[in-house]
Amino acid sequence: MKKIISICVIILCMLSTMGLGWSFGEMFMDTEIRPVYQNEDAEFFLIRSGSSPDTAKEMYNNQYVLMLGKVKAIDGNKKIRIGMISEHSRVTLTCTTNREDVAGAISNLHAGDNVKVYGQLKVGLLDGKWNLSIDKIETTYETEISRTAFSVFSGKTLDREKLEVRTLNQKKITYYIPKEWASVETTIKENIGRVEGYQYRLNEINKEAVQPESLFVFYFDNEELMSSNDKSKTDQIERTIVNNLLNDDPGKADKSIKTYYGATYHYYQTAYKSTLGKNFHAEFIFQPIEKDGFIVYMYIFQERSHIDDIMMVLRMVEP
Amino acid sequence: MRIKRNKWKTILSLCAVLLILAGFSFTTPLVELYDDTPMIDLEAAIQEAPYGQSGYESHEEGEDPDLSTENEEQGKIITIRVRGEEVRLEKDKIFDLSPLGNRIRGKYKTGDEVYLVDDYADSARYKEVKTILEKLNSEYGIRYSEH
Numbered sequence: 001m002k003k004i005i006s007i008c009v010i011i012l013c014m015l016s017t018m019g020l021g022w023s024f025g026e027m028f029m030d031t032e033i034r035p036v037y038q039n040e041d042a043e044f045f046l047i048r049s050g051s052s053p054d055t056a057k058e059m060y061n062n063q064y065v066l067m068l069g070k071v072k073a074i075d076g077n078k079k080i081r082i083g084m085i086s087e088h089s090r091v092t093l094t095c096t097t098n099r100e101d102v103a104g105a106i107s108n109l110h111a112g113d114n115v116k117v118y119g120q121l122k123v124g125l126l127d128g129k130w131n132l133s134i135d136k137i138e139t140t141y142e143t144e145i146s147r148t149a150f151s152v153f154s155g156k157t158l159d160r161e162k163l164e165v166r167t168l169n170q171k172k173i174t175y176y177i178p179k180e181w182a183s184v185e186t187t188i189k190e191n192i193g194r195v196e197g198y199q200y201r202l203n204e205i206n207k208e209a210v211q212p213e214s215l216f217v218f219y220f221d222n223e224e225l226m227s228s229n230d231k232s233k234t235d236q237i238e239r240t241i242v243n244n245l246l247n248d249d250p251g252k253a254d255k256s257i258k259t260y261y262g263a264t265y266h267y268y269q270t271a272y273k274s275t276l277g278k279n280f281h282a283e284f285i286f287q288p289i290e291k292d293g294f295i296v297y298m299y300i301f302q303e304r305s306h307i308d309d310i311m312m313v314l315r316m317v318e319p
Numbered sequence: 320m321r322i323k324r325n326k327w328k329t330i331l332s333l334c335a336v337l338l339i340l341a342g343f344s345f346t347t348p349l350v351e352l353y354d355d356t357p358m359i360d361l362e363a364a365i366q367e368a369p370y371g372q373s374g375y376e377s378h379e380e381g382e383d384p385d386l387s388t389e390n391e392e393q394g395k396i397i398t399i400r401v402r403g404e405e406v407r408l409e410k411d412k413i414f415d416l417s418p419l420g421n422r423i424r425g426k427y428k429t430g431d432e433v434y435l436v437d438d439y440a441d442s443a444r445y446k447e448v449k450t451i452l453e454k455l456n457s458e459y460g461i462r463y464s465e466h
Contacts (some may be wrong), residue, residue, distance in 0.1 A: 003401035186364070201366075212365050218358070228350040233350055240349040244358055249349060275362055302367060 009268045027267050028304050029285055029297065029314065035064040035135075036315035037118050039149040039157070042069030043084035046091045049130055055240050060121045060130075063261045067117045067132060068145040069093065074111065077103040082132075083115060085143050095119065097134040105137050113205055114142050118153060120260070130233045150315055152308045160316055163180040168196055168219040173295060175217065178309055180205050188218055195220065197296075202306040212280070215310055216298040222291065235266070238286045241296060245284060253286075261315060263287055289319055433463035 026033065045067065049056035069082035072092050081092035095117055097103060111117065118136040123129070136153060149159040163176035177185075177200070186192060186199040197218020203211065220241055222231045230237065235253060243249045248270060255267040268284040279302050287295040295317065299310065433452060455461040 044381040188359055192364045193357065194354070195358045199359075199364055214365060214366075216359065220358075224352050224354065226353055233347075236347055236350045240352065241358070243349060244352070244355070245361065272361060274365055274367070280365070298359075300361075 002228065010231060011239070027255055027283060028281070028307055029263070029283055029299060029310060030255070030267070030307060031261075031311070031314070032257065033150065033200050034152065034307065034311045035120070035260070036296060036311050037064045037066035037151045037153075038315075039145050039147055039151060040065045040067050041085075041145050041147060042067050042082055042093060043086065043089075044147065046089070048082060057123055061123050062120065064118075064260060065132070066138070066145075066151045067093070067095075067119070068142060069112045069115060069117065071109055071111050071115055072276060074106065074109060077107045080106055080109065080137075082115060082117065093130055093132055095132040095137070099134070100139060102134050109137070109139065113139050116142070116145075118151070120208050124313060135312060150312050152311060154308060156312075157307050158309070158312045158316075163316075166198065166217075168217075168295065169221070169289070169293065172319075173219065173289070175313060176316045181309075181313075193218075201304075202309075204292065205306070211236050211278070211302045212274075213301040213303060213305060213308075214299075215313075216296070216300075217313075218298075219293055220296055221293045223293075224261060234286075234288055237294070238266055238284075241286075241294070242270065246272055250278065250284075263314075263317070263319070279304075285314070287319065289318075295319060433461060 028034075045060065045065075048059070053198045054258075067082065068085065070085050071080055072083040072090075073081040075081070078098070079094065079096045084093040094201075097106070097119075098214050100201070101270075116138050117132060117134055119132045119134040121130060122129070146159050147159070148161045149157050151157040158176075158178060160176050162179075164182050165174060165176060165181055167174050181200050181202070184201040184204045186201065188195055188197045188199060192199065195218045197216060199219070200215045201212065202215060203213040220237075225237070226229060230234055233304060238253065239249050239251070250268045250270045253266040254269050256265070257267075258264050264287060266286040268286075270282050270284075272280045272282040274280065280302055281304075285297040287297070289295060299312065433455075452463040454463075456463060
């Protein structure tokens with residue numbers, strides 16, 4: 001019996017070294033681990049959900065939001081109801097949690113406090129009632145919130161109205177970058193390659209003394225494929241692109257998801273070895289754009305110092 | 320003998336099941352592109368020229384960063400001149416700058432002034448050399464000026 005078990009273990013080890021279905025571990029650009037919260041006003045949400053339930057469901061169901069509201073009632077330390085900042089309405093949104101740290105924060109709240117609630121909105125299938133599942137809650141003096149802004153768990157916020165616009169694929173794809181990214185931006189086609197897109201040398205922002213940290217955003221046009229029959233072979237195209245850049249076929253994708261904001265992402269995680277022999281993490285997201293091509297995000301880093309900004313930039317892409 | 324035979328049958332069956340589950344036989348080929356050249360030149364894109372002291376690799380002990388004039392034609396080299404003798408630092412070569420500081424100290428005589436000459440393309444390298452000169456100034460009283 002021991003022999004059988006030993007042989008099975010050896011075979012499993014052999015399979016794992018062939019890279020069959022085993023991932024490196026955490027994906028750093030994983031939207032399920034690092035959600036981005038769209039800023040929302042409880043007043044706007046409650047009016048919309050009350051007057052147009054179907055529209056509200058389409059807009060908000062499963063979305064991560066940072067909701068600004070006023071505490072109307074506290075029902076124990078794992079459930080509160082928030083309403084509009086203005087006093088005019090008694091309509092409320094139920095917010096609940098299973099997290100002990102959030103329960104601790106709720107225990108310090110009082111009715112009448114203005115709060116910012118980070119969490120995920122879901123509408124009940126049967127009763128149509130909304131619930132905001134709380135990731136984080138904090139009191140605030142703010143009475144207004146910019147609905148064009150996005151935030152991350154740390155509290156960092158980017159307002160799309162204040163960002164710089166970039167386009168790809170004959171302006172069919174739009175994305176937004178913080179102003180400081182523009183100062184460390186390189187156009188790929190004019191300088192370092194032949195695809196349409198940009199490199200952001202993030203470690204050079206504010207002249208930080210760290211190893212290179214770069215995000216590349218570019219468009220791969222399926223017209224580059226020698227055979228038009230290959231346009232539907234999504235995973236093979238993705239592997240071909242990674243192989244072209246790193247001279248390494250990564251095998252099948254480490255993860256494939258449809259994000260809460262509707263984007264389809266295929267993740268690959270591998271490594272880049274520099275000319276000086278240093279190893280960097282190399283993480284790819286491929287976002288298919290129908291059968292026309294892909295938006296490719298390639299993140300090369302040792303320290304992921306700008307991951308919050310990257311997640312917000314990804315969230316705001318308009319394909 | 321029968322028990323042995325059954326054991327091996329079990330082992331082989333397990334192997335077959337594992338291989339099928341892992342999809343061992345399904346490795347699809349890559350697609351062909353019109354242009355096989357790299358889409359992005361990562362060597363050019365990922366420049367390891369960090370600011371400050373971190374990330375530098377040392378030369379062998381005793382090796383001096385004073386270099387030949389080969390790179391003069393490239394322009395954009397930084398020069399330190401002590402008592403008429405110049406030390407030129409090659410633009411892209413990475414090395415430990417502490418031998419430079421020791422060399423300057425070795426050559427310096429009271430009353431001399433070290434000149435930091437030539438504006439350098441990469442402000443990071445200029446700052447690092449200037450940091451060494453500032454340290455020499457504060458610790459050993461060596462004067463320097465920028466040109």
